[in-house]
Amino acid sequence: MVVGNLRKRKIINDSWRKLPSETMQKEESTSREDVAAEEEYEETSDTCQLLNGGELEIEVPDTKESLWATSVQMFIPFILAGFGMVAASLLLDKVQHWQVYQEVSEVYILVPALLGLKGNLEMTLASRLSTHANIGHFDNPKMKLNLIIGNLSLILCQATVVGFLASIAAVLLAWMPKGGIDVEHVLLLCASSVVTALGASFILGLVMIGVVLFSKSLNINPDNVATPIAASLGDLTTLACLSLLASFYLKTLEKDIWFCTVSIIIALVMIPVWAWMASREKYSQQVLCTGWTPVISAMIISSVGGLILDYTVAKYKGVAVFQLIINGVGGNLVAVQASRISTELHMKAKLGHVPNSMTICLKPCAVFCDTKETSHASTAQMLLLMVIPGHLIFSYTISYLQAGHTSFTFIFLLVYLTAAMIQVVLLLYIAQVMILAMWKVSIDPDNSAIPYLTALGDLLGTLLLSLAFEFLFLIGDHDSDVGD
Numbered sequence: 001m002v003v004g005n006l007r008k009r010k011i012i013n014d015s016w017r018k019l020p021s022e023t024m025q026k027e028e029s030t031s032r033e034d035v036a037a038e039e040e041y042e043e044t045s046d047t048c049q050l051l052n053g054g055e056l057e058i059e060v061p062d063t064k065e066s067l068w069a070t071s072v073q074m075f076i077p078f079i080l081a082g083f084g085m086v087a088a089s090l091l092l093d094k095v096q097h098w099q100v101y102q103e104v105s106e107v108y109i110l111v112p113a114l115l116g117l118k119g120n121l122e123m124t125l126a127s128r129l130s131t132h133a134n135i136g137h138f139d140n141p142k143m144k145l146n147l148i149i150g151n152l153s154l155i156l157c158q159a160t161v162v163g164f165l166a167s168i169a170a171v172l173l174a175w176m177p178k179g180g181i182d183v184e185h186v187l188l189l190c191a192s193s194v195v196t197a198l199g200a201s202f203i204l205g206l207v208m209i210g211v212v213l214f215s216k217s218l219n220i221n222p223d224n225v226a227t228p229i230a231a232s233l234g235d236l237t238t239l240a241c242l243s244l245l246a247s248f249y250l251k252t253l254e255k256d257i258w259f260c261t262v263s264i265i266i267a268l269v270m271i272p273v274w275a276w277m278a279s280r281e282k283y284s285q286q287v288l289c290t291g292w293t294p295v296i297s298a299m300i301i302s303s304v305g306g307l308i309l310d311y312t313v314a315k316y317k318g319v320a321v322f323q324l325i326i327n328g329v330g331g332n333l334v335a336v337q338a339s340r341i342s343t344e345l346h347m348k349a350k351l352g353h354v355p356n357s358m359t360i361c362l363k364p365c366a367v368f369c370d371t372k373e374t375s376h377a378s379t380a381q382m383l384l385l386m387v388i389p390g391h392l393i394f395s396y397t398i399s400y401l402q403a404g405h406t407s408f409t410f411i412f413l414l415v416y417l418t419a420a421m422i423q424v425v426l427l428l429y430i431a432q433v434m435i436l437a438m439w440k441v442s443i444d445p446d447n448s449a450i451p452y453l454t455a456l457g458d459l460l461g462t463l464l465l466s467l468a469f470e471f472l473f474l475i476g477d478h479d480s481d482v483g484d
Contacts, residue, residue: 071382073224074336078386082394085328088115088235090401093321095243096313100250104185107246108313109170109306110193112327112458113299115238117162117197121155121295122204122234123331123450126226127339129212131346131446132283133222138213150281152205154288156198157274160267161292162299163197164190169303174310184253191260192246194267200238207233223339235324287447294448298455305455305462312466319469325394326420327461331454333383334427338453341376341435342445352442360436364425367432380428387424388417415472419464427457 092111101107128151138144167190208226215222252259278284305327312319349355368380395416399408431453435445 073220074382075386077225078332078390079393081332082325082329082390083397084233085235085325086394086397088239088328089321089324089398091236091239091243092324095239096320098243098247100188100243100246104188104246104250105310105314106170106174106185106189107192107242108310109173109303110166110189110242111239112302112306112309112323112462113166113169114163114193114196114200114242115235115302115324115327115458117159117166117201117238117295117299117302121158121162121201122208123335123339123454124291124295124447125151125155125205126208126212126222127335127342127446127450128283128287129209130222130226130339131343133212133216134343135346138216146281147283148209150278150284152202152209153274153277154284154291155201155205157271157278157288158291158295159197159201160194160271160274162295163194164264164268165296166197166299166303167193169300170306173303173307184257187257187260187264188246188249188253191249191263192242195245195263196238196241198267198270200234200241203237204234223343224336226339235328239324286444291447294451298451301452301455302458305459308459308462308466312462312469316466316469316473319465321398322395322416322465323462325391326416326423326465327458329387329390329394329420330423330427330457330461333386333424334431334453334457335450337376337379337383337428338431338435338445338449340379341432342449344376345435345439345445349439351439351444354436354440358436360433360440364429367429376432380432383428384421384424387420391417391420411475412472415468416465419468420461423457423460423464426460427453430456 095101129147132138132147137147167186170189170193171186211226212222215225249260249263275288278288309319309323345355345358354360366377368377368384392413395408395413431449434452435449438445438448
């Protein structure tokens with residue numbers, strides 16, 4: 001589907017040359033470098049429009065990746081990302097006993113929101129850059145540099161704004177049941193959130209850019225590897241930053257309350273700077289204008305998951321060590337599928353016109369079984385097959401390290417794996433329908449789909465995990481490790 005994309009682009013360009021057009025006659029007189037640097041994407045899109053007429057499909061040779069190559073490219077990053085999530089889960093299991101989590105329990109609400117923000121921004125960045133790499137925009141050094149600077153500035157701007165809004169949401173969600181607000185807690189949450197979002201996004205953004213460039217240099221499809229690797233260090237980096245900064249700000253509140261205020265002001269003052277830098281590159285400028293609704297909506301959804309986590313951890317300490325794993329696995333797998341579908345749409349059709357071979361309203365079983373309706377059923381099957389082995393590897397790693405507060409009984413594993421499978425099945429189905437529907441209404445799924453999907457993964461994962469522990473408690477599996 002993506003391997004051999006250079007040959008596909010050559011075929012498309014050859015078809016373009018055969019079309020009688022005054023525009024092509026003008027372009028033949030311009031230098032190829034200028035066209036590649038400034039108009040390459042528009043050429044590809046316009047070609048799709050002329051060849052399709054908004055209705056007809058482009059006849060492109062079916063040069064798909066082999067099933068074996070796709071499986072290996074997906075599974076290795078998935079396992080690496082999983083061990084990153086295990087490390088983050090062990091860290092959450094440790095820091096939940098820190099003073100800041102005991103005194104300011106609202107920090108729990110920030111955990112899914114900020115870790116989800118990492119997924120929203122870095123995975124969306126990975127999806128965008130993978131698409132640019134696959135359609136050839138990275139072949140021009142000048143365009144590649146502009147894309148890197150523009151996209152990095154964009155995620156720093158979005159991270160600061162959404163980090164600030166996440167802290168406000170955490171305060172409001174904590175205020176509703178308590179009926180009161182502690183000003184010092186508000187400053188701590190706000191400072192911890194914006195500085196964590198800014199710092200983690202900068203580090204992870206650089207990592208994602210490096211992964212896409214390295215994958216492309218090795219002729220590996222970045223759609224298969226970039227989004228899982230984004231999570232391999234993402235959860236650990238973000239959670240470590242949040243916990244350390246929250247603990248630091250808690251100590252400073254006792255002496256210098258102004259330190260939190262200054263940190264917030266500096267972070268907010270930098271927003272126009274990042275926005276200006278992002279607006280200088282045309283592709284990131286588009287996202288800067290239209291990409292706020294998905295990340296803000298995703299932050300709100302993740303914050304609701306954080307409220308569930310705050311309640312559940314207070315009752316079942318064992319939830320903490322599994323929450324990041326179930327959320328991360330679901331988010332990583334659906335992000336791979338979303339990135340692949342989005343790239344194929346960019347290569348085969350014009351935005352707003354779904355190819356005839358793809359159907360928006362699929363039956364649930366069609367997403368995994370009916371290859372006549374979707375060309376991504378085999379990928380969905382592979383991703384679904386990774387769920388149980390992956391969770392078993394990660395769970396027994398936690399057990400081997402003697403972490404957490406949960407006994408690994410057969411009943412526990414059965415209930416836990418059932419919850420995980422339900423989560424991924426729902427996410428893969430929602431992804432297929434959502435991405436095609438977005439494309440149909442001229443919304444670029446590279447910029448909008450992954451934030452919603454990872455946020456839904458966080459909400460579904462946290463909710464299903466909470467229900468799993470409640471069910472275990474009700475059937476009598478409530479020893480000192482699981483329940484009270």
